[in-house]
Amino acid sequence: SAWSCSAGMGMAMTYAVYMRKDEDTTLNAFTMGLANNSISIIAGLAVLSAIFAVESDPLATVTGGSSAITFLALPEVFAQAPGGNLGAWIMMSGFFLALSFAALTSMISTVELCVRNFVDHGYSRDRSVLLTSLAIFIFGIPSAVMWISFADDGTAFPQFLEVQDHIWGYGLMFSGLFIAFTIWKYGYVKWRSEVEAGQAPPGFRGYLGVGVSAFRDDFINTGDNDIWIGRWWDILIYLAFPILFTILIVSYFGDMIMNTPNVWDPSNPHGITIILLFWGVVATGFMFFNYKLVERPLFRNIPEGAEVDISGLPGGDDDLVCEAGSYPEGWEHLAKNSA
Template structure:
């Protein structure tokens, strides 16, 4: 506002410029949230929840979880006289490196998939014992071969991707997380105090709680089918897509006959309806 107050043209022009600027800024923030909301909504839809319900769940959760950041711990910096949201400062400290753990979960899924494929290959070929060369040829590259280099992509990913996932990422993760914790331990007073918003304990508590919630949810979601987003009219059979041969990977409109989805012991099958994106 102080910058626009110096604009020529008088109060009317200045007011118009301020209005247009903040209106455009509001629209930019709103449109940026669409992709963020869709990321969550898509996961609900993939598990058979109707899109309208998924949007409602997500919007309601965003509103509820956003209340603390808007209403709690608005403090005044005594040195500058500027108010700042301490709640957001604390959350930034907690989740500043949370993206690294998100990447770790993805990498772990890739590692586990490769190991499981290697064990299947051993069973199919009646091979016992671990052989590193066989693991490289039939395990490490499995995710890349089954989900990336499927023949319908413009890019063909070589073995360098395996080295990044199995060697580069663990090294980078260890260095970054180690440097972060070392910095906090040696430069923050009383870092192990759970009440210290800049300490380590509060970070570990939040991370541990979130991990526990995800593990519990995964035990429930793992028994439910996933729905592939196959566009209407597409001539590609679903079983030719990555994971399409899995009995729990369905196309929208298919009937899941796997049993007790309601968890009430009735054993009754039902149709899960998911909308196309």
């Protein structure tokens, strides 16, 4: 879902930076997921029921996309509120105000995820926020100025929200893939290091015994969690996820290629080329910034009370990885950014 791979992922990774060492990660994740998905189901049932009660052609409205439902159908629903125009105005104002707050609060944590990466590499927070804001603005321009459709009554309707949903709805699955790949790589690297140290058996059996459960043992079942995560989690990450990811990607793109007219036309907002173009631009930007950032120091926060030094953290043996507040040789000038 969008929450799992976007807002939820951004919130979890961002807020993890500021959590206590003994934070109950599993309970927090379970609570957030249950609360979000439960409210989403209830809200979805309420919205769909209202649309089917008010609209003359509810199926056409629902298939018109989330933007059509939000900005065209729901105002008609609110117009049926008691109190005449005043009641409708109050309902619409309250709804769109709440929607704005929901978007803003979700965006803060997601943007902070990007900002934090720059800050951890020695950039000032002001400069990091400016770079992130400019990137968001620039990448949003094409969708904001293109693909304006008109309703039968001549009302202009911007499709840029639908275009973004079309492009990044599929991209969310790759966000999940990147997270899973990080878990897979961590387990493999830890298993190889223990094999070289003579602490783990080589071969596939050794990898199953040490590498597969490494992330779960080191970062999830820390001893501070009330909910213990068992082997079923490893099965989901290493077996179920790759299978489901492959099925979804093949089915989605296969259906798009077979049933979308002019699917390879780059100007088609519902085609496949526009997806690949946006993905390519963003991936190029990510690789460029990664190439630049990897040459700079990485400042790590050691949780208060942690009985380890910086060398005990992932990447701590790198000369450019240092504890927050200290600076590698030749990078002392970055101290002014934290002032």
